[in-house]
Amino acid sequence: MQSNPTDGQGQPLLSVRGVQKIYKVDAGEIEAVRNLTFDLRPGELVCLVGPSGSGKTTLLKIIAGLMAPTSGEVVLEGKKVTEPPKDMAVVFQEYGRSLFPWMTVRANVELPLKNARIPKGERTQLVEDALEAVGLHDVPTSYPWQLSGGMQQRVAIARAVAYQPKVLLMDEPFAAVDAQTRADLEDLVRSVWEKLGVTILFVTHDIDESVYLGERVVVLSSSPTVVQEDIVIDLPEKRDQLTTRSLPRFVELRNHVYEQIQIAKRNKGVESVQATESRTSVPHGAALVDGGDPPGGGGSDFS
Numbered sequence: 001m002q003s004n005p006t007d008g009q010g011q012p013l014l015s016v017r018g019v020q021k022i023y024k025v026d027a028g029e030i031e032a033v034r035n036l037t038f039d040l041r042p043g044e045l046v047c048l049v050g051p052s053g054s055g056k057t058t059l060l061k062i063i064a065g066l067m068a069p070t071s072g073e074v075v076l077e078g079k080k081v082t083e084p085p086k087d088m089a090v091v092f093q094e095y096g097r098s099l100f101p102w103m104t105v106r107a108n109v110e111l112p113l114k115n116a117r118i119p120k121g122e123r124t125q126l127v128e129d130a131l132e133a134v135g136l137h138d139v140p141t142s143y144p145w146q147l148s149g150g151m152q153q154r155v156a157i158a159r160a161v162a163y164q165p166k167v168l169l170m171d172e173p174f175a176a177v178d179a180q181t182r183a184d185l186e187d188l189v190r191s192v193w194e195k196l197g198v199t200i201l202f203v204t205h206d207i208d209e210s211v212y213l214g215e216r217v218v219v220l221s222s223s224p225t226v227v228q229e230d231i232v233i234d235l236p237e238k239r240d241q242l243t244t245r246s247l248p249r250f251v252e253l254r255n256h257v258y259e260q261i262q263i264a265k266r267n268k269g270v271e272s273v274q275a276t277e278s279r280t281s282v283p284h285g286a287a288l289v290d291g292g293d294p295p296g297g298g299g300s301d302f303s
């Protein structure tokens with residue numbers, strides 16, 4: 001592995017610094033997250049993967065200011081996060097539970113803007129733009145329950161982007177939709193990211209999805225969790241489902257992430273993995289060294 005020459009360039013927008021989380025339970029304590037350190041620069045799209053139970057949701061809750069870390073800190077634009085920051089939005093997996101069924105699509109998207117006391121005229125424009133960006137401009141008066149799962153998740157994404165957050169956190173947002181819809185939504189995230197320049201941290205179980213979407217993939221170890229590897233995804237910026245996924249480089253990177261996940265799973269309970277702050281570039285022509293069978297084509301859910 002080589003150190004990424006871009007390391008250290010640009011000021012981070014979001015910094016996760018030595019974050020540890022210990023849950024207190026009846027039987028004692030669970031150290032879910034041991035020591036997580038990584039940065040997001042403005043406008044980056046970073047995917048976070050890790051074995052089941054490695055603390056991805058715990059970490060997102062801490063970043064979103066919904067839960068305090070036991071030690072360490074999250075810093076957004078130089079300010080320590082101690083409560084939900086107004087410049088952050090979260091899209092969860094369960095779109096069914098995050099939308100209000102008695103409100104129209106438009107009212108759902110508009111609600112956080114009303115709460116933020118954005119004037120009516122500006123609000124209307126932001127809602128229109130967001131619905132346009134996710135391809136839902138023709139259903140503003142429908143109710144969420146009248147829409148398919150994929151469309152409901154589009155509404156949730158529209159609501160998040162209408163709010164114009166600086167950072168968008170997405171917690172396995174496409175886990176509950178079918179493969180075709182998932183591919184469409186992946187492309188939607190890339191296009192919204194390109195158009196709006198929002199910084200995105202995207203948690204997924206799907207290795208192929210992480211490589212297809214991300215500019216970097218941060219791989220977490222098993223719990224108690226550290227950053228096992230922070231990988232630069234050096235695929236062309238313009239991506240599409242057919243061409244990008246057939247590139248030899250895509251296959252190399254996907255195999256590398258798969259191998260890292262296998263190592264993380266094998267090292268469960270082993271404390272030798274070190275926290276890393278440097279980014280790595282996967283050498284071109286890298287063979288799968290050690291990690292069992294690589295995943296075949298299509299999605300590769302490792303959980």
Ligand SMILES: Nc1ncnc2c1ncn2[C@@H]1O[C@H](COP(=O)(O)OP(=O)(O)OP(=O)(O)O)[C@@H](O)[C@H]1O
Nearest residue numbers: 023025030032051052053054055056057058059223
């Ligand atoms: N509220 C809680 N109280 C006690 N332990 C918890 C709590 N929430 C999570 N944990 C434990 O912390 C560890 C990390 O859980 P977390 O849900 O953050 O992982 P995850 O990577 O999001 O999991 P998955 O991939 O299965 O969604 C697990 O061992 C889990 O059992």
